[in-house]
Amino acid sequence: MIELAEIDTTCSSTGPYRHVNEGPATTPERVIAIPDNADGRDPFYLASRVVSDQDLDSLLRNRKRGRKDHVANFYREQNDEIRRFLAEPEKEGTAAGDKENASKGLAAAIAIKGSFVANILLSILQLYAAISSGSMSLFATMADSIFDPFSNLILNLAHKTSVKWDIEKFPSGKARMETIGNIVYACLMATVSVVLVVESLRTILSHSGEDVLTINIPSVISVGIAFAVKFALFLYCFSLRNSDSQIRMLWEDHRNDLFVNAFGILTNVGGGKLKWWIDPAGAIVISIAILASWSKTAYEQFQLLAGVSASNSYIRFLIYKALTFDERIQKIDTCRAYYSGPKLIVEVDVVMEPATPLWEAHNVSEALQVALERLSQVERAYVHVDFETDHKPEHRSQ
Structure with a gap:
């Protein structure tokens, strides 16, 4: 079984490559024959090195238990890489590519504008839920929700700025403005999380009253509606997350909101049925989770801005x-x-x-x-x- 030789990121004249006109490359095992379906896009005969599903199944059966999964995964990744090498060129600049890009642009616009409108309505709904219940957990979900419209404005402004620029003032473009907008958003969410942690600790330390809180049913229903809407937005943005960094940020935001809303409902009900401190403790957990998530996002965006290498x-x-x-x-x-x-x-x-x-x-x-x-x-x-x-x-x- 032939393995695909790794292509070094710096290739010298002594490297493993041959020009297509010099004949097929060789390995110590055998000469790689030209496949029947070879064309100009496969001068190194990589198609002949794709490991079939039958061989992978046989490999899983015959290898020792401790190594079989690792070896099979290696060949699966190698197969994927070969197929990407031999894929048809991208269609940008053609009629088909323009149509495909227009379709993606419409889907992206729906995701961005739909998220913005939904976030405005849900922030009002969750503001009502937090004020009417007095629950710290629901205040945590409200704080996360009420900043979403502002974050959408920041991301949308950064995106528009990145595609419209003065070529004399910014000769290499302003695409990095989009990354800067992502960092500003992440830092804003992290700051809100710190404030909520402080307020929740203050509530716990200053509490003197009932052992349990009163459950406000309309508030719980309001957050439940927000959860359902966020789940629908999460599914829609999930399919587009790799097409645009702004949509990926929105997808991450919807994903985080699912956890925030579900956990907020759980701890609010727990504070009303079990112990009062479950509610502010839940707010602390939610805030720390938001802080950790957006700190990680900010770090990743800083890496992109600093010029980290591609894979x-x-x-x-x-x-x-x-x-x-x-x-x-x-x-x-x-x-x-x-x-x-x-x-x-x-x-x-x-x-x-x-x-x-x-x-x-x-x-x-x-x-x-x-x-x-x-x-x-x-x-x-x-x-x-x-x-x-x-x-x-x-x-x-x-």
Whole structure:
């Protein structure tokens, strides 16, 4: 069984690659035959290395119990990676791609505007529930809910700002404004959570009265309605979460609200049926959960803003696309991909023959740049042409 050789993120002239015209690559086990359905998009014959479902099942039966799942998972991930390498190019810039993008844009607009309208109505409903019941748990759910419309405004403003900019003032675009908006929202929610923890502790320390609280049935029903609406929004945004960072933030918000509302109802009823302190203690738990969740989100967004690298799997994908883009590209000297806000900046150093005319090298590299920028995760691509791989790195910072 042949394993797919890992594509290094920096490939030298001594790397494992051969040009498509030089014949099939070899391994110590056997020569990889050209599959019957091979085409120009598979010069390394990767399709022949996909492990069939029958072989995976056989592997699970024959391997020792401690290793079989790990080995099978490795081959499944390898199969997925090969299929992504060999997938058809993205359709952006074509009529089909424009239609698909328009459909995605409509779905995204429904998710964003629908969430905004629903959050306004639910914040009013939960404000009534908290005031009428006096429950700290419901105040925690109310505080989380009442900030949602404001957060939607922040995210929407950041999104609009990121797609409209003065090219003279911001030559590389303002996509990072969207990430900044996400960070502001996360910090706002974390601050509200700290305030709720302090208020709940104050309530516990200053309490003197009944052992149980009075349950306000209309308040519980109001939060139950909010839970049902949030669940519907969660399901809708779940299907679109990978298409836009703003929708992903809304999906995370709806997911967190499901826990907040369900736990708020539970602790409110517990405070009315069992012990009074269950209600403020529930508010503390809810607030700490919100604080932890949004702190994690803020950290992830800061990573994107700081320029964290793309995954090794995606860099291998970029290398394969660049290496097989044009037969005049002989090697890939360096490939880097790092975040600059919600999308990636890609830098690729390709190697061509020293005698390649300038106009020809320019046309190939510019076409590769355009192709890379059509990828949905890429914000901007830079292609550098070299004639050898023995030189030092181009940038002093390395």
